[in-house]
Amino acid sequence: MSQGSVGIVKPKMMQFDEPIELQGRARIDSYQLAYESYGELNAERSNAILVCHALNASHHVAGIYADQTENVGWWDNLIGPGKPVDTERFFVLGVNNLGGCHGSTGPSSIDPRTGKQWGGDFPVVTVEDWVEVQARLASRLGIDQFAAVVGGSLGGMQALQWTIDQPERVRNALVIAAAPKLSAQNIAFNEVARTAITSDPEFHGGNYYEHDVVPRRGLRIARMIGHITYLSDDAMDAKFGRNLREDVLKFNFDIDFQIESYLRYQGDKFADTFDANTYLRITKALDYFDPAASYGGDLTAAMKNSKSDYLVVSFTSDWRFSPERSRELVKAMVENRLNVSYAEIEAPHGHDAFLMNDAIYHNLIRAYLERVST
Amino acid sequence: MSSSVTRGKRTSRRDFDTITGWIGHGAHVLDLGCGDGSLLRHLGQVRYATGYGIELDDHKVLASLKNGINVLQADLEAGLSGFENDSFDYVILSLTLQAVRHTERIVGEMLRVGREAIVTFPNFGYWRHRLQVMMGRVPVSRELPYQWYDTPNIHVLTIDDFEIFCAGHGMRVRERVVLNEAGDEIRILPNLLGALAVYRFDKWSA
Numbered sequence: 001m002s003q004g005s006v007g008i009v010k011p012k013m014m015q016f017d018e019p020i021e022l023q024g025r026a027r028i029d030s031y032q033l034a035y036e037s038y039g040e041l042n043a044e045r046s047n048a049i050l051v052c053h054a055l056n057a058s059h060h061v062a063g064i065y066a067d068q069t070e071n072v073g074w075w076d077n078l079i080g081p082g083k084p085v086d087t088e089r090f091f092v093l094g095v096n097n098l099g100g101c102h103g104s105t106g107p108s109s110i111d112p113r114t115g116k117q118w119g120g121d122f123p124v125v126t127v128e129d130w131v132e133v134q135a136r137l138a139s140r141l142g143i144d145q146f147a148a149v150v151g152g153s154l155g156g157m158q159a160l161q162w163t164i165d166q167p168e169r170v171r172n173a174l175v176i177a178a179a180p181k182l183s184a185q186n187i188a189f190n191e192v193a194r195t196a197i198t199s200d201p202e203f204h205g206g207n208y209y210e211h212d213v214v215p216r217r218g219l220r221i222a223r224m225i226g227h228i229t230y231l232s233d234d235a236m237d238a239k240f241g242r243n244l245r246e247d248v249l250k251f252n253f254d255i256d257f258q259i260e261s262y263l264r265y266q267g268d269k270f271a272d273t274f275d276a277n278t279y280l281r282i283t284k285a286l287d288y289f290d291p292a293a294s295y296g297g298d299l300t301a302a303m304k305n306s307k308s309d310y311l312v313v314s315f316t317s318d319w320r321f322s323p324e325r326s327r328e329l330v331k332a333m334v335e336n337r338l339n340v341s342y343a344e345i346e347a348p349h350g351h352d353a354f355l356m357n358d359a360i361y362h363n364l365i366r367a368y369l370e371r372v373s374t
Numbered sequence: 375m376s377s378s379v380t381r382g383k384r385t386s387r388r389d390f391d392t393i394t395g396w397i398g399h400g401a402h403v404l405d406l407g408c409g410d411g412s413l414l415r416h417l418g419q420v421r422y423a424t425g426y427g428i429e430l431d432d433h434k435v436l437a438s439l440k441n442g443i444n445v446l447q448a449d450l451e452a453g454l455s456g457f458e459n460d461s462f463d464y465v466i467l468s469l470t471l472q473a474v475r476h477t478e479r480i481v482g483e484m485l486r487v488g489r490e491a492i493v494t495f496p497n498f499g500y501w502r503h504r505l506q507v508m509m510g511r512v513p514v515s516r517e518l519p520y521q522w523y524d525t526p527n528i529h530v531l532t533i534d535d536f537e538i539f540c541a542g543h544g545m546r547v548r549e550r551v552v553l554n555e556a557g558d559e560i561r562i563l564p565n566l567l568g569a570l571a572v573y574r575f576d577k578w579s580a
Binding site: 331342367370 | 402435442443
């Protein structure tokens, strides 16, 4: 079967002037959302798939930009003509979440009330807020109901929240490498990342834009710790082992091991492209996510109004969002007698496995979506 | 998936008709070791049954997904802790009983999460099997298609063995159908003439 790229894509922008009341009681009067779409929306507008992004990704899900051919969409291996998420059948939509730093309104945007950048005053946003905003974009695009909402990690949490908050507007949810809520250990990692950023002298309470600086040191450390948790011990060992960058130990604090070099490179790359205020808010959204909380911790009760069918996928070496956490999701779905299939993919890559090109994993998504009517 | 047990193959559909006949309209069913999902698909089409299949093997999980059923990838040897008590009308174990390691635990779990359990297994006491043992060989047949060195069947049992097991484990047999190799029902000397046994049972206390 043919597998191709969606080719050259262009981000689009949608302006919203209806205020949104956020879960944290803050209010944003107007905002814009950056999004991309691939494939054609059919006449019935029934073939739309929403792809929700995780921590450091964006609306650029597939394809390349004409002026940046090396900037390939973050889930391009899954989405395209003839690929498991087949853009010849489906209209695929990617949205940069509110509070992001890739075009949608976020902390680096101008606050119309002050005429200055929001900075540290940009409110904390939640997964529920994102679902509300995504639903508004869908309405603008004439999409009453998604054939599927798809996401990995934090994106999977959004897919799950869609089925809880908008049960009439989603027929299928693909919840991949996700969890019903973070564990104390997950929150702890996020707190280390946030502390790295907020304790950087160049953070300035989040108002670093007006000082024309970036809390690079904090961002680098945040990315380093994040990156460690997305990989498995085995994957890191296989890729780097104890290999030295040069042949001898240096007996100083420069780079000895290749893993150190790799982490520094990842940290630098991230600090060049990602906004620290956005990182703080996205990790908070992760920490706050707990749809069962308002049902006394009962996830089954939280999902009682869902009408969606589900595919839940986890990866054996993912210790950040382990298979046990996905099984909690499946249990709640089964107890509501919802249609759900669950796969536990044997993969060595840790949490990042959901982004990898694994044949068994991709065949499952392909087979599931072939069942989905358009 | 790493496998702690290789399941018995669902080598025939001869037990499907008997099982289908027992399943009520719209029943909620759990099929343990569901293979490619063809039984659940059939029950969905013919009986409007709902439910889930459990399967460990990657390729069978994919086949089940393609068959349109709900399949949950799990090792049933690890128990059914993801399911509440009495959450299914029937829990089915088709041609897998002889291949599971923790037989008592799995049968106990079936009766915990289901109101009734349905089990099918090849009868080791079938006359052709007995004949092969008398000839000094381990039986190989349509029902037991493996050689001694590659068989997943670690608990060979006869119909009489299973009835003794039921009596000793608080299980009440509600119905039993014994089939020959052609799939016809056997009524006389079932432990000798029957190739395949199909049982429906529940808890004595129920």
